Amino acid sequence: MKAIAYQKFGNTEVLQTVEQKKTIIKNDEVLIKVKAFSINPMDWKIRKGEMKLMSGSSFPKETGADFSGIIEDAGSSDFQKGDEVFAVVKNMMKDGASAEYIAVPASLVWKKPSQITFAQAASIPVVGTAALTALEKMGNINSDTEILVNGATGGFGMFLLQLMKHKSAKITAVTSTKGFEFAKKWGAQKVIDYSKDDVLSQNHLYDIVLDLSGKMGYNAVKKIMKPQSKFLNPTPQPVEIPTSIFKNLFTGKKHIIVLASPSSKYAEKLIAAVNGGLEIEINKVFDFRQTQEAYQYAEKGGFIGKVVVEIKS
Known part of the structure; x- marks a missing residue:
């Protein structure tokens, strides 16, 4: 073969x-x-x-x-x-x-x-499981939770935005011009075009920031995070996996590693989502x-x- x-x-x-x-x-x-x-x-x-x-x-x-x-x-x-x-x-x-x-x-x-x-x-398996794992890492989110998703219309973002639709959070998606309509359709309330606006230069602060593109990094993102907030990182460097645990002990701004491990528990939820209309x-x-x-x-x-x-x- x-x-x-x-x-x-x-x-x-x-x-x-x-x-x-x-x-x-x-x-x-x-x-x-x-x-x-x-x-x-x-x-x-x-x-x-x-x-x-x-x-x-x-x-x-x-x-x-x-x-x-x-x-x-x-x-x-x-x-x-x-x-x-x-x-x-x-x-x-x-x-x-x-x-x-x-x-x-x-x-x-x-x-x-x-x-x-x-x-x-x-x-489905890898990015779908990663999206569900990210939701778990977010903890309790509600209508007051402000979430920024960078790289929001790739595979991971596609699943994440749609799975967050029913969570009532305030979602800002960062994508290209061609991704605008997809981001809105999939559940983002606000969309930022990274080719026109620098998301790190804005004055707005977020409760949760997800960098799905792997291009921003925790140190750069800290400036747009609230004092008690989370940075979710699905593309960590190997050294970041152990060091983030230690650093989180001393700061309110947490660096959370998101590692996906597909299993039947996640697959069943993803199949249900697909059967329910997830694109x-x-x-x-x-x-x-x-x-x-x-x-x-x-x-x-x-x-x-x-x-x-x-x-x-």
């Missing part, structure tokens, strides 16, 4: 198409014929070696974490061959979703809602042979929704 793998850390040029033996499943696993996998920022942070303390430095490595497809071998699970599903790899730091067939624990596989495409389903915007779909180009496109940023790679064989 074909897979996308790399033999060293680096930019997109290290991604290569390789031949591998078809995976044999273990007792608790199912084998899935992959139809699509989505692209997440953590993919290239791992590929570039920024997360090597957690990913390790052994090669080859594959890329991608969440995917969709069709059950090829259900093993001892309750699935049936032919079921349309979406799933996530067991260890996002060490495993990859960029292959024609993938064996994963049945506990990390869920039936695809019939009204969405494979590309949309592949986009999944796919910005662009690339063919498996264009995986390098897909990552080049995704890493430039500035798009709405998700970027996905499809396997059409």
Whole structure:
């Protein structure tokens, strides 16, 4: 079978198409014929070696974490061959979703809602779980809570804005001009165009700030945070994970790390949200042979929704 793998850390040029033996499943696993996998920022942070303390430095490595497809071998699970599903790899730091067939624990596989495409389903686990985790980290929010979401119309923001709709908070979204209507449709009351206004220069202070773009950083954001507030960071540098815990002991402005761990608890909530009308915007779909180009496109940023790679064989 074909897979996308790399033999060293680096930019997109290290991604290569390789031949591998078809995976044999273990007792608790199912084998899935992959139809699509989505692209997440953590993919290239791992590929570039920024997360090597957690990913390790052994090669080859594959890329991608969440995917969709069709059950090829259900093993001892309750699935049936032919079921349309979406799933996530067991260890996002060490495993990859960029292959024609993938064996994963049945506990990390869920039936695809019939009204969405494979590309949309592949986009659910990582950013959907991250959005739900961010909501948990916010704690109790109400109509007086002022929240700023930077990078609000990418994949993470798309889920987060829609999931926050029923929380009654005052949401300000920071996005590009082309993201304005999406941000408003998904639940933001106010939208700031980052190409025209510097959000860090405004006088307004927030209870919660989420930097989904990874471009602002806690030290820069502190100036627009209230004395007792939270900065939620879903794209931390490895050193920030332990140091934030220590620093939070001495300040009212908390630096909260958001790490997503997809599970059935989150998947069931996300499936319910999709069945309830949550939109999944796919910005662009690339063919498996264009995986390098897909990552080049995704890493430039500035798009709405998700970027996905499809396997059409």
